[in-house]
Amino acid sequence: MAVPLQRPHVVCLLLCCLTSCLSIPDPRQRDALIHLEASMQTGGQVVLSDAEQRLDALLFKMKQEETAKEDFPPAMHFFKARDLIKGSPIFSLLQKMPKGGALHLHDLAIVDVEWLVKNVTYRPYCYMCITDNRSIRFIFSSQLPKPLQRCSPWIQLKHLRAKMVNVTELDNSIRNNLTLYTDQEPEAVYPSQDVVWEAFEQKFLALWGLVMYAPVFREYFYQGLSEFYMDNVMYVELRVLLAEIYELDGSTHDSAFTLRTYQDISREFKANHPDFFGVRVIFSIHRGVNASVMTGAVEEAMKLQKDFPDIMAGFDMVGREDSGKPLWDFREALSLPAERGVPMPFFFHAGETNLQGTEVDQNLLDALLFNTSRIGHGFALPRHPLARDLSRRRGVALEVCPISNQVMKLVKDLRNHPAAGLMSEDHPVVISSDDPAMFGASGLSYDFYEAFVGFGGIRSHLGSLKQLAINSIRYSSLTPQQQEEALAQWQTKWNTFVSENAF
Structure with a gap:
C-alpha cells in the first residue's frame, strides 16, 4: 500500500529561511516556500502532460468563476446546494471523469429512491x-x-x-x-x-422490507452498480449487513446465500460491462450489539472470509458512534482472528464524531491498535496527532464522505472540513459518498465536487483529482496484482477523458 513521501528537504529549507529572518525576506525564498507547500498537497507532485495542463487551465478558470459566486455551494447545506452543483460546469466535467473506486458505501442506500x-x-x-x-x-x-x-x-x-x-x-x-x-x-x-x-435510522428500517425481498434484492444491487458505473466509477467496496433475504412465502435465506447473491450479481454485471473492475464487500454489524453477538459476528465473518475469499474484503461496525459502544469494549471478539491466525482485515468506522475526550473519541487510536486497513470518516483525526502520524506512516487512508459529514451535522461549511487540512499535507485520503440515495445524491461526483471545490479551494488542481482517483485503487482491498490491473485499466480511461476534454 502506498505511503505518502516524506520531504526532509522541506524542513531543511524552512530552517534555512528561519535562520535568515533577521534580514529582509528574499522574494525567491518566498516563491520557493509557496511552491514547496503546494507540492505537499494531495496530487502536488503529480507531473501533468501537455494535454493535462490544458485541461487543468480550463478547470482553474472554472473554479475561479465558481468561487466568485455569491451562492457558493460548499458553504451551503447540500440540500440547498444540490441544484446549483448540478448546473456547475465543474460538476459536469467531474461526471465524465474516471474516478476509480468508491470504497465507503452502505448496502441499502446506493440506489435512487x-x-x-x-x-x-x-x-x-x-x-x-x-x-x-x-x-x-x-x-x-x-x-x-x-x-x-x-x-x-x-x-x-x-x-x-x-x-x-x-x-x-x-x-x-x-x-x-x-x-x-x-x-x-x-x-x-x-x-x-x-x-x-x-x-436516518428510521429510514433505513423502512428501506429494509423493500430491498431485502429476494426478487427486488437482485435488481436493486444491479441497479446500484449501474448508477455508479454511469457516474464513471469502475470499482466498488460495499459495507453490507448481510441481513436475511426473504421470499414471498416468508421463508428466509442465511448470510452465505446473501453473500453468494452479491457475488453472482457482481459477476453478471461485470460480464455485461467488461470495463467495470468488480465489487468486494465488508461484512458489517451494528455497534449497538452486546459482546456475545459481536463474537458470533466475528466468527461468522471468519468463516465467510474463508468460503468467499474473492468478494469478502473484511469486517466493520456501523451505526452512530456517539451512541454506540467504543471499539475497545469489543476487544476480545476483535482479537479472535489474530488469536486463531485467520487473516481478517478491518475497515473500522472511527472518528465520526465531534465529541472530544469521550471513550468514543478514542476509537481512532483503538482502530489503529487493531491494525485497521482504512478508517471510515476519521472526522476527528486532526484532534489526535498520534493517530494522524500513525495512519500516515502506516498508509492507512481515511474514507472521507463530505456530504454525509455535512448532512449528519458534523460540519456546516465544507471549506472547514478537517480533510481540507489533511489533503494540504497529502495525508492518505479517498473520497466516497457513504449513503448517496439517503442524501438525494447519486454516484460519486457530488462528493468529488465538494472535495475538489470546497476542500481544495483555488489551489487544488487536476493533479489532485488524479491522485484521489489513484488513491481509491491503491488503498482498496484488492491484491497488489489486481491493483496494478485496475490502475492500467483506469489509466486508459483517464487518457481518453483528458483527450476528449482538453481544448
Whole structure:
C-alpha cells in the first residue's frame, strides 16, 4: 500500500529561511516556500502532460468563476446546494471523469429512491404500515402479514392506491420516508445530530422490507452498480449487513446465500460491462450489539472470509458512534482472528464524531491498535496527532464522505472540513459518498465536487483529482496484482477523458 513521501528537504529549507529572518525576506525564498507547500498537497507532485495542463487551465478558470459566486455551494447545506452543483460546469466535467473506486458505501442506500418508489412499491403483494413515530415499514407477502408491533394494520399498496384520487401524493410521501433529502429548510427539519440520526435510522428500517425481498434484492444491487458505473466509477467496496433475504412465502435465506447473491450479481454485471473492475464487500454489524453477538459476528465473518475469499474484503461496525459502544469494549471478539491466525482485515468506522475526550473519541487510536486497513470518516483525526502520524506512516487512508459529514451535522461549511487540512499535507485520503440515495445524491461526483471545490479551494488542481482517483485503487482491498490491473485499466480511461476534454 502506498505511503505518502516524506520531504526532509522541506524542513531543511524552512530552517534555512528561519535562520535568515533577521534580514529582509528574499522574494525567491518566498516563491520557493509557496511552491514547496503546494507540492505537499494531495496530487502536488503529480507531473501533468501537455494535454493535462490544458485541461487543468480550463478547470482553474472554472473554479475561479465558481468561487466568485455569491451562492457558493460548499458553504451551503447540500440540500440547498444540490441544484446549483448540478448546473456547475465543474460538476459536469467531474461526471465524465474516471474516478476509480468508491470504497465507503452502505448496502441499502446506493440506489435512487425514485427507482424504489416507481419500480418496487408498485409490485404485487407489497404491504405497508405506519409506525407510531410516523415512519413506514414494508413487506412483500403472499398473504396478509402478521401484525407488526407499534405499527398500523398492514395494507396492500395496490389496494390503497386504488382508493386514492391523488396517487402522486402517496408516492411523494413514501419517497420522503426513504431519504433525508428535503426541499424545506434542512436546518429546521433536522435541528440537531440526535434528530437527524433518529430520522436516518428510521429510514433505513423502512428501506429494509423493500430491498431485502429476494426478487427486488437482485435488481436493486444491479441497479446500484449501474448508477455508479454511469457516474464513471469502475470499482466498488460495499459495507453490507448481510441481513436475511426473504421470499414471498416468508421463508428466509442465511448470510452465505446473501453473500453468494452479491457475488453472482457482481459477476453478471461485470460480464455485461467488461470495463467495470468488480465489487468486494465488508461484512458489517451494528455497534449497538452486546459482546456475545459481536463474537458470533466475528466468527461468522471468519468463516465467510474463508468460503468467499474473492468478494469478502473484511469486517466493520456501523451505526452512530456517539451512541454506540467504543471499539475497545469489543476487544476480545476483535482479537479472535489474530488469536486463531485467520487473516481478517478491518475497515473500522472511527472518528465520526465531534465529541472530544469521550471513550468514543478514542476509537481512532483503538482502530489503529487493531491494525485497521482504512478508517471510515476519521472526522476527528486532526484532534489526535498520534493517530494522524500513525495512519500516515502506516498508509492507512481515511474514507472521507463530505456530504454525509455535512448532512449528519458534523460540519456546516465544507471549506472547514478537517480533510481540507489533511489533503494540504497529502495525508492518505479517498473520497466516497457513504449513503448517496439517503442524501438525494447519486454516484460519486457530488462528493468529488465538494472535495475538489470546497476542500481544495483555488489551489487544488487536476493533479489532485488524479491522485484521489489513484488513491481509491491503491488503498482498496484488492491484491497488489489486481491493483496494478485496475490502475492500467483506469489509466486508459483517464487518457481518453483528458483527450476528449482538453481544448
